[in-house]
Amino acid sequence: xxxxxxxxxxxxxxxxxxxxxxxxxxxxxxxxxxxxxxxxxxxxxxxxxxxxxxxxxxxxxxxxxxxxxxxxxxxxxxxxxxxxxxxxxxxxxxxxxxxxxxxxxxxxxxxxxxxxxxxxxxxxxxxxxxxxxxxxxxxxxxxxxxxxxxxxxxxxxxxxxxxxxxxxxxxxxxxxxxxxxxxxxxxxxxxxxxxxxxxxxxxxxxxxxxxxxxxxxxxxxxxxxxxxxxxxxxxxxxxxxxxxxxxxxxxxxxxxxxxxxxxxxxxxxxxxxxxxxxxxxxxxxxxxxxxxxxxxxxxxxxxxxxxxxxxxxxxxxxxxxxxxxxxxxxxxxxxxxxxxxxxxxxxxxxxxxxxxxxxxxxxxxxxxxxxxxxxxxxxxxxxxxxxxxxxxxxxxxxxxxxxxxxxxxxxxxxxxxxxxxxxxxxxxxxxxxxxxxxxxxxxxxxxxxxxxxxxxxxxxxxxxxxxxxxxxxxxxxxxxxxxxxxxxxxxxxxxxxxxxxxx
Amino acid sequence: xxxxxxxxxxxxxxxxxxxxxxxxxxxxxxxxxxxxxxxxxxxxxxxxxxxxxxxxxxxxxxxxxxxxxxxxxxxxxxxxxxxxxxxxxxxxxxxxxxxxxxxxxxxxxxxxxxxxxxxxxxxxxxxxxxxxxxxxxxxxxxxxxxxxxxxxxxxxxxxxxxxxxxxxxxxxxxxxxxxxxxxxxxxxxxxxxxxxxxxxxxxxxxxxxxxxxxxxxxxxxxxxxxxxxxxxxxxxxxxxxxxxxxxxxxxxxxxxxxxxxxxxxxxxxxxxxxxxxxxxxxxxxxxxxxxxxx
Numbered sequence: 001x002x003x004x005x006x007x008x009x010x011x012x013x014x015x016x017x018x019x020x021x022x023x024x025x026x027x028x029x030x031x032x033x034x035x036x037x038x039x040x041x042x043x044x045x046x047x048x049x050x051x052x053x054x055x056x057x058x059x060x061x062x063x064x065x066x067x068x069x070x071x072x073x074x075x076x077x078x079x080x081x082x083x084x085x086x087x088x089x090x091x092x093x094x095x096x097x098x099x100x101x102x103x104x105x106x107x108x109x110x111x112x113x114x115x116x117x118x119x120x121x122x123x124x125x126x127x128x129x130x131x132x133x134x135x136x137x138x139x140x141x142x143x144x145x146x147x148x149x150x151x152x153x154x155x156x157x158x159x160x161x162x163x164x165x166x167x168x169x170x171x172x173x174x175x176x177x178x179x180x181x182x183x184x185x186x187x188x189x190x191x192x193x194x195x196x197x198x199x200x201x202x203x204x205x206x207x208x209x210x211x212x213x214x215x216x217x218x219x220x221x222x223x224x225x226x227x228x229x230x231x232x233x234x235x236x237x238x239x240x241x242x243x244x245x246x247x248x249x250x251x252x253x254x255x256x257x258x259x260x261x262x263x264x265x266x267x268x269x270x271x272x273x274x275x276x277x278x279x280x281x282x283x284x285x286x287x288x289x290x291x292x293x294x295x296x297x298x299x300x301x302x303x304x305x306x307x308x309x310x311x312x313x314x315x316x317x318x319x320x321x322x323x324x325x326x327x328x329x330x331x332x333x334x335x336x337x338x339x340x341x342x343x344x345x346x347x348x349x350x351x352x353x354x355x356x357x358x359x360x361x362x363x364x365x366x367x368x369x370x371x372x373x374x375x376x377x378x379x380x381x382x383x384x385x386x387x388x389x390x391x392x393x394x395x396x397x398x399x400x401x402x403x404x405x406x407x408x409x410x411x412x413x414x415x416x417x418x419x420x421x422x423x424x425x426x427x428x429x430x431x432x433x434x435x436x437x438x439x440x441x442x443x444x445x446x447x448x449x450x451x452x453x454x455x456x457x458x459x460x461x462x463x464x465x466x467x468x469x470x471x472x473x474x475x476x477x478x479x480x481x482x483x484x485x486x487x488x489x490x491x492x493x494x495x496x497x498x499x500x501x502x503x
Numbered sequence: 504x505x506x507x508x509x510x511x512x513x514x515x516x517x518x519x520x521x522x523x524x525x526x527x528x529x530x531x532x533x534x535x536x537x538x539x540x541x542x543x544x545x546x547x548x549x550x551x552x553x554x555x556x557x558x559x560x561x562x563x564x565x566x567x568x569x570x571x572x573x574x575x576x577x578x579x580x581x582x583x584x585x586x587x588x589x590x591x592x593x594x595x596x597x598x599x600x601x602x603x604x605x606x607x608x609x610x611x612x613x614x615x616x617x618x619x620x621x622x623x624x625x626x627x628x629x630x631x632x633x634x635x636x637x638x639x640x641x642x643x644x645x646x647x648x649x650x651x652x653x654x655x656x657x658x659x660x661x662x663x664x665x666x667x668x669x670x671x672x673x674x675x676x677x678x679x680x681x682x683x684x685x686x687x688x689x690x691x692x693x694x695x696x697x698x699x700x701x702x703x704x705x706x707x708x709x710x711x712x713x714x715x716x717x718x719x720x721x722x723x724x725x726x727x728x729x730x731x732x733x734x735x736x737x738x739x740x741x742x743x744x745x746x747x748x749x750x751x752x753x754x755x756x757x758x759x760x761x762x763x764x765x766x767x768x769x770x771x772x773x774x775x776x777x778x779x780x781x782x783x784x785x786x787x788x789x790x791x792x793x794x795x796x797x
Contacts, residue, residue, distance in 0.1 A: 130721075132721045152722065152725045153673055153706075153725055153729055155704035155705075156686075156702075156704070157672045157674075157682050157685050157686040157689075157702060158674065158679075158682065159674045159677065159679055159682060160673075160674055160675070160722055160725065180721055181675075181676075181719060181721045181722050181725065182674075182676050182677075182716070182719055182721070182722070183676075183719055183720075183721050183757055184676050184717065184719055184752050184755060184757055184758050185755050185756060185757035185758070188755075188756075188757075189752075189755050196552065196553075196554045197554045197555075197751055200554050200555075200580060200582070200751040201751060204678040204680070204751060204775075205678070206678060206679065207677070207678030207679045207680030207681075207683070207776070208678075208679045208680065208683060210680070264507050264510065264511060267690070267691050268510070268514050270687070270689075270690030270691065270692070271514075271517050271690050271691050271692045273687075273690075274687055274690060274692050274779075278529065281528075281529040281531070281532060282529045282530070282531065283531070284531060285529060285531035285532045285533050286532075286533075286581070287684065287776075287778070288680045288683075288776070290580075290581075290582070290775065291582060291583070300531070320513075320514060323510045323513065323514070324510065324514070326506075327506060327507055327510060330506055331507075497679065498679075499676070499677065499678050499679060502719075502721075
């Protein structure tokens with residue numbers, strides 16, 4: 001296994017290509033000792049001939065059953081080493097599924113099957129990932145069992161997805177989540193790039209995580225072109241990323257209050273989330289941070305006057321939010337709904353490979369900012385917020401701790417903004433036949449971007465792994481044995497991305 | 504309980520005063536662009552750098568007239584790259600949040616749009632009200648260098664929707680930014696319901712749909728079914744560059760490239776995403792609830 005740090009690039013030949021048995025064993029052993037899969041994907045017809053471009057790849061016939069027709073890449077996060085490990089194997093039209101031994105591989109293998117037709121033999125749950133037709137739902141039969149179908153269009157102002165509940169009375173025995181309605185074909189559109197649209201695809205792959213995805217992309221381009229952004233640019237990115245986290249956590253705490261009918265916190269937090277978005281808009285003019293992160297640096301600077309005003313406004317926001325959120329913990333009616341609702345065991349979370357606040361609320365200490373630090377997180381260590389109980393209460397608690405810690409990190413950085421340039425776009429051409437990978441702790445958890453370039457330095461393959469890709473199955477598990485009426489509450493406590501998953 | 508009351512006092516009254524007063528928006532907020540056509544040399548620098556091909560060079564009318572620049576707000580994602588690229592300062596972002604149009608051609612700045620002026624006054628409440636409400640605004644855009652006010656609904660439609668309108672929102676490939684800034688209108692900061700407008704859960708109860716996103720192929724059927732489930736007369740509002748034109752996703756094989764490929768649109772609200780004030784203002788202009796000073 002080739003080891004490298006977060007935000008590194010290397011020649012694609014540096015990733016060792018091993019026989020499949022060794023590949024599978026290496027991953028299983030690494031996972032046993034605490035590693036997690038950050039990306040697992042197959043590049044079709046890889047290594048055949050020299051001049052491979054994305055356009056040529058799609059034009060190739062895909063019926064050669066016996067020859068090695070794809071290269072399977074696996075990247076693992078090794079938190080104890082603070083490194084990422086890469087390993088590859090060439091495969092034919094089928095390979096023995098890793099999922100029975102490594103459950104967290106299940107969604108990746110389903111995705112490989114859907115995108116390439118290569119079969120993970122022995123996969124226990126080989127269902128569509130983003131295809132909305134021909135989905136074969138698991139169903140429950142017998143007296144007093146019934147099925148509830150919800151979506152794709154939901155009751156609130158949220159994205160589309162389909163939920164199928166198998167209930168026994170009011171109790172959910174099984175929930176199946178079928179996504180794909182938001183599929184726009186981003187990864188396909190990225191192949192052959194980068195071009196003038198690329199950064200905008202990144203910013204809108206999950207629009208509420210604009211900074212997270214744009215930062216992962218920028219890190220990747222900087223690694224490929226050996227560009228080092230100035231400390232000042234890194235500081236602005238860090239501030240923007242933490243503001244994004246704060247806005248979403250505060251908004252979700254308000255929405256959780258709304259879902260249990262506690263209106264004071266709902267109203268206050270709805271407004272306070274907007275105040276945080278307005279701080280981002282002070283930096284770049286856009287409430288979601290469009291245009292802030294650019295490969296090579298940032299598009300906007302924070303001058304001294306702005307830093308002072310942002311800091312003052314932020315302190316007021318935190319004070320108001322602490323008060324609003326504090327009301328939750330003092331209200332028995334809220335606690336009665338939060339506690340022991342949507343429980344997820346730590347072992348389940350580990351097996352499924354959950355990330356972000358959902359994992360940390362099961363007591364798992366897992367945070368890209370401290371496990372694989374980059375940018376400002378190399379210098380400003382933000383304590384990882386965990387809570388052991390794995391219920392809605394834990395997820396709310398972790399969100400609260402995180403917005404508070406983000407706020408103090410932002411204030412620290414604002415108080416001592418490093419000198420330097422905000423950076424110029426990295427305009428150098430990308431190197432040929434290279435691979436780069438970056439990890440960012442977005443507000444939902446670990447974002448992974450991985451790019452492989454072709455012989456001319458264009459993207460041959462670009463993989464985006466949104467944290468929701470890991471976490472949707474977590475929500476399905478959390479619903480088992482719950483009242484169906486608690487679904488909105490459980491769903492909001494995860495608040496996963498539909499478009500980030502569907503891409 | 505005492506604590507909740509105390510914090511209610513402390514949190515204060517936060518609803519903005521619009522439309523009586525315009526809220527203060529951030530200094531760097533771009534707002535509506537304005538073309539200074541007399542400065543433009545049609546060098547094409549802006550056109551080359553635009554990620555959504557929002558800028559085009561149009562040959563004016565009559566044929567053979569000087570070529571001139573056109574900026575389509577329906578495609579624009581307000582990245583301001585054109586403003587930076589222009590050596591003559593012919594594109595300026597004005598900071599105005601008032602944007603929107605009843606017809607797609609009304610979103611094109613600086614063009615001479617080819618719109619038929621089939622203004623119709625027919626209002627068929629029982630059946631297909633769309634033909635009656637969606638035409639007529641195109642003329643406004645003739646030779647316009649900056650955005651204009653949105654034409655209000657006609658009197659009969661205002662009588663139906665002017666004082667109470669229920670909106671169903673359908674995200675169809677949206678990135679959750681437009682959705683978030685529609686959602687925020689229901690918070691106390693904007694308090695949409697003080698205008699009689701609210702979001703409703705069922706299309707059966709809805710007077711209007713807000714569509715966001717480029718309409719992914721996988722959502723096409725669901726969007727059409729939602730539309731069909733609504734009683735007539737009904738309005739459709741496209742929010743954001745994606746829903747208007749496909750935005751950054753225009754031309755990709757997995758999207759329809761805008762909501763009007765699936766259902767007819769009555770109001771276009773540009774942005775990526777539009778500022779909540781832009782959405783609120785457009786809704787109120789449509790319902791003739793904003794003082795019309797110009």
